[in-house]
Amino acid sequence: MNTDIAQLVSVALYSQKPDESVAFFHDMLGMEISHRAGQSVYMRAYEDFYQYTLKITESKEAGLEEVTWRASSPESLEAVTRRIEDSGLGIGWTEKDYAHGRAYKFTNPDGHNQKVLWDLDYFKADADLASKLRNRPSKRPLRGVPVRRIDHVNLMVSDVVKNTDFAINTLGFKLREQKIGDGGATVGSWLSVSALVHELALMRDSTGSRGRFHHVAYWYGAPQHLLDIADIFSERDIRIESGPAKHGTTQAYFLYCFEPGGNRVELFGDTGYLIFDPDWKTVVWNVANEIDLEKSSIWFGGQLAKSFYRYATPVAPGHSLEEIGR
Secondary structure (H helix, E strand, O other): OOOOEEEEEEEEEEEOOHHHHHHHHHHHOOOEEEEEEOOEEEEEOOOOOEOOOEEEEEOOOOEEEEEEEEEOOHHHHHHHHHHHHHHOOEEEEEOOEOOEOOEEEEEOOOOOEEEEEOOEOEOOOOOOOOOOOOOOOOOOOOOOOOOOEEEEEEEEEOOHHHHHHHHHHOOOOEEEEEEEOHHHOEEEEEEEOOOEOOOEEEEEOOOOOOOEEEEEEEEOOOHHHHHHHHHHHHHOOOOEEEEEEEOOHHHOEEEEEEOOOOOEEEEEOOOOOEOOOOOOOOEEEEOOOHHHHHHHHOOEOOOOOOHHHHOOEOOOOOOOHHHHOO
C-alpha cells in the first residue's frame, strides 16, 4: 500500500490543568515522560517507537495544538508538501522541534493545525527501562493499566465532505468507512494510510463550530483492559463518558473518558479489523435508518452519551460538558 503519508506520529494537546493531565496519562495509563520543556511535557506509551506520541502544554483552555504525521520517505515528504502547497492550506517549513527534524506545517480546510515530517528521533531506553523483548522499545510499566501505542485521532469538522476530500486527494488517505444521514449528507468519515481501519476520523460538528478536537485514542489490544481501567477510573472519579462497549463502525471495543484538562480520550480494546484488500470498497452506514444508526455507533453495550455528539475542545459557547450532561 503506497501512500506519501505512512503513519500518525503524535498529538499535541492544550490543558488547563497540565500537572493533573500528565499524572492521568502517567499514573493511570502507564505512559512515560520523555522530556520537559517550558510549559510542555512529552510522553510515550511503552510500545511507541518514537520519543513521544503525546505532548501536553499548559493553556487557558483545552484543545488541539497540532497533529503530526510521518511521510513514507524523504521523497514522499516533498511530494505531499507540494500537494498541500497547491491546495492553499500550507503554512510553511519549521526546521527543528524536540525529537523532530524539518517538518512542513499546514491545516485542513477546517483549520486543524498539522504537520508532516520524515526525520525524527527513535526512543532509546536506558538500561533500567530496556525490554528483554527485542521488538518492544521499553518495558511494560507497572503503573495503572498501561496503554501500548497511539492509535488514531478524531477531529470535529463543519464540512465532512470538504475535509474528507482534502485527506484523500491531498494527503493520500483511503476512505474505509463512512456515515451518511438525512438527505444523503455525509456526517462521518474513517480514513487510513495503513492496514488499520483508521488513523483519522472526521465527524460533523453539530454546534456548527470549526476546528474542534474530539479525541485521541490509545490502544490496549485486550478488551479486558477496558474493564480494568474502568474500575480504576470509577474509584478515582475520572469521568467515563461511554463504554466499555463495541462500535459497529471499525468493530472496536472502546471506552471514552475525559482527562483532567478537559480533552476526551478513547481507549481501544483491540484493533477492530485490518484491511489488506487493495481494492477495498468503502463501507457505508445510512444513519438515517434506525438500525444503521444504532448498530454503527453501538454494536453492543450501553448507548453513547449525548455529550459525545456535542462536546469537543475548545468548548463551543453554550456547550460545556456540564450543560450537555450524559
